[in-house]
Amino acid sequence: MCSQLIDGNNEPTESASHIRLCHGCELPINLILLERGKSAYCPRCGTHLYRGGSPSLSGNLALAIACLLLYFPSHFFPFISIRLFGVMIPATLPSGIYTLFDEGFIFLSLLIFFCSSIAPFLLCVSVVTAHIGLKSKQFKVLKYSLYTIRHFKTWVMIDVFLVSIAISCFKLQDHSDIYLGTGLYGFIMLQCMTLLLVTRVGIHSYWEKYKPERDYHFKKRELHCLHCHLSQPYSDVCARCKKPIFRRKPYSIKTTWAYIVAASIAIFPANLIPISILITNGRRIEDTIFSGVASLVKSGMWGIALIIFVASIAVPVIKILGLSYLLISIQLKRNLLRRQRMVIYFIIKWIGRWSMMDLFVICIMMAVIDRGQILDFSPGFGAVAFGFVVLLTMFATESLDPRLIWDEGSMKSETDRREEISNG
Structure with a gap:
């Protein structure tokens, strides 16, 4: 180490x-x-x-500017086009989001828009504004920029969207000819730049540049x-960033349990109600997540079926069960296998974003297949329930304080600690 x-x-x-x-x-x-x-x-x-x-903060700035330059061509140029009934139909990300919104699936459209467009854009803008705040010594600009970076990195899902494009192409190949567009190359380049930016940027290095930790001469370091x-x-307040500081996240266990219970309820309609509806040659085909996987297996697409099964069925269940196990272990004050529980927490935190894949596929299909009764595609209400499952499980992961795993049963409560401080 x-x-x-x-x-x-x-x-x-x-x-x-x-x-x-x-x-x-x-x-x-x-x-x-x-x-x-x-x-x-x-x-x-x-x-x-x-x-x-x-760390080279100027490298972060260069990557952020490169991402912003790639943002518009990747979003507003077609990433794929299909030839349907002799007509070329281009697909852009905004067109799929707008179609979802126009069809009344407002929650899904906003969720997809946030994960695929808003979060990456705000991340890049925040890196730029953090540099501005750092150079001009504007504390508030730096503070809120770094706060945005910290909370939005998890929601940047361009890599998930790229995999969703590949899955959509496999699904569309039975219905039409597929052509790759300029926007796809923009998305690939944007993903490369974003991946480098996300792995490089760290809020600690910016705060160290603003005021290094060695300048604080504390006798004890307890928080x-x-x-x-x-x-x-x-x-009560952090000495450097002036944010409220706590021994542990307030109400972490109760909040995480609330999200898990809500997600456990939503997961049943998400798997039982059709997630997509395809009308082809007057025949209406309604697919749940499981039946969609089964149809892919029947068509010989074992690889795509496995990816969808893992991302849409296995991952949400693993997150719910895994977080429940961590919470129960914390509340029972188990001292064994703490390192293994941290590994479980890291895995849950990493895999959760990939559940968005099915929703991205729906968005792409909506962008290219919306041609009336001959060939038409629309999401089912199971997709809405699945969107809530993804959102709630990600909130649950973020609300859990992993430091609770290492706490001893005799640890004083936050209230007791603050009373000690107030009493001198």
Whole structure:
């Protein structure tokens, strides 16, 4: 591991300015200098702590500007076109979103629009404004830009959209000829730039550039701010970013349970009610998620069927069961297999976004197949329920505080801590 532990009594072996609390388990870590290309991970929970070398913030800015330049050609040029009844029908992302909205599926259209367009755009704009705030020493501009980056990185799903385009092409090949458009190459280039940006950009490096952690001379470091990653003594407000700071996320367990219960209810109509309706030659074909997978298997598309099954059926169930297991273990104060539970948490956090694939496929199909009674495609109300499942499970993952996994049963409540602070 590229990090060093301090002693077991939480007393630093060096100056307290070299100590940072892990944001995954709050283990005090003695910081060391790493070479560029190497990363430090918490030896207890495996959380990524920081990268070695001096990060090039100008590289982040260059990537963000490149993404913004690619944003418009990728969105407004056709990414695929089909020849249907002798007519070329182009498909753009906005046309699919607008068709969904026009058909009355407002929630689905807004969810798809946010994940495929708004979140990537705001992420890139926030990187630019963060540089402006950093150079001009505008604290509020920097603060809100970094806040946006932290919360929107999870919702950038251009890679999921690209896979959805490939799946849509396999589904459409039985009905028409398919032609790749200029927008597809724009999306591929945009995904490459976005992937580099998401893996490079870290809010901690911006806050360190604004005011390094070594400038804060604290005798103790007992709290870790999740917004700017400053480890500090107990307080109501973070000393660096001025955001409210808590020992643990308030009401984390109750909020996560509420999202899980809601998602568990929504998952039944999502799987039992048709998710898509295809009318071809006067014949109406209604498909649930499972029947759609079965039809792909019958057509010999085993690979596509497996991808849809994993993303749309297995992943939501795994997230619900996995989060329930973590919550139950936390509430029962289980001390065994904590590292394994952190691995489960990391997996759940990574796989959740891929459930959006089926909804992206529906959006693409709506963009190219809407031709009346001869050939027509529309989403079923099962798609709406599935959208709620995706949204609720992602909210549940974000609301769970993984540090609770490492808490001992005797840990004082947040209220007790604040009373101690107020009493001096």
